[in-house]
Amino acid sequence: EVQLVESGGGLVQPGRSLKLSCAASGFTFSNYYMAWVRQAPKKGLEWVATISTSGSRTYYPDSVKGRFTISRDNAKSSLYLQMNSLKSEDTATYYCARVAEGRGFAYWGQGTLVTVSS
Amino acid sequence: DVVMTQTPVSLSVSLGGQTSISCRSSQSLVHSDGNTYLYWYLQKPGQSPQLLIYKVSNRFSGVPDRFSGSGSGTDFTLKISRVEPEDLGVYYCYQGTHYPWTFGGGTKLELK
Numbered sequence: 001e002v003q004l005v006e007s008g009g010g011l012v013q014p015g016r017s018l019k020l021s022c023a024a025s026g027f028t029f030s031n032y033y034m035a036w037v038r039q040a041p042k043k044g045l046e047w048v049a050t051i052s053t054s055g056s057r058t059y060y061p062d063s064v065k066g067r068f069t070i071s072r073d074n075a076k077s078s079l080y081l082q083m084n085s086l087k088s089e090d091t092a093t094y095y096c097a098r099v100a101e102g103r104g105f106a107y108w109g110q111g112t113l114v115t116v117s118s
Numbered sequence: 119d120v121v122m123t124q125t126p127v128s129l130s131v132s133l134g135g136q137t138s139i140s141c142r143s144s145q146s147l148v149h150s151d152g153n154t155y156l157y158w159y160l161q162k163p164g165q166s167p168q169l170l171i172y173k174v175s176n177r178f179s180g181v182p183d184r185f186s187g188s189g190s191g192t193d194f195t196l197k198i199s200r201v202e203p204e205d206l207g208v209y210y211c212y213q214g215t216h217y218p219w220t221f222g223g224g225t226k227l228e229l230k
Binding site (some may be wrong): 037044045046047050059060061062095101102103104105106107108109110111 | 119153155157159161166167168169172173176178210212214215217218219220221222223224
């Protein structure tokens with residue numbers, strides 16, 4: 001059974017940093033692209049980052065480019081999201097997702113809430 | 119960025135009934151590799167989103183055949199037949215053809 005478990009969320013002040021983690025199990029982690037998707041409170045979904053199987057290629061929307069960094073450790077079956085220079089508009093539940101079926105998000109974690117506030 | 123417009127924003131349906139959701143993209147979703155990376159997700163209350171349909175019309179593993187996707191180019195439709203209580207929630211379309219990948223605003227399906 002595919003499992004994705006996020007951690008690392010919490011309350012952080014604007015301008016500070018936070019690092020999210022996602023522990024994967026139930027599949028061969030190194031074979032799949034992985035991604036982060038977020039959802040602001042009571043809002044829709046926004047793609048945040050994607051990383052290739054080896055980690056050599058990463059992709060971001062302009063809203064987080066230069067501030068967020070996605071990375072992975074295939075030996076540990078773990079995905080990360082380093083978030084710097086956080087803004088109030090980054091407040092959201094962050095989901096870890098396995099990319100499959102082309103470019104879809106086939107499996108999702110339960111999410112971790114990040115609140116950016118002073 | 120590709121804008122994904124879903125209609126309607128909300129929908130009331132009777133149990134056992136049929137309904138459909140429309141998703142229109144601001145540009146064609148046909149990729150240069152020939153694929154159309156259009157997906158449908160359902161987010162049930164209090165849960166993470168789940169994949170229903172991938173690449174326009176393919177049901178994901180375990181998704182009942184009451185769900186069907188169709189469309190091409192810029193116009194896509196999700197049809198739900200024989201609606202059951204577990205179908206309620208917010209439906210999102212999503213495109214993975216053009217960066218940045220983008221979602222529609224969502225359609226909330228409620229019971230009539």
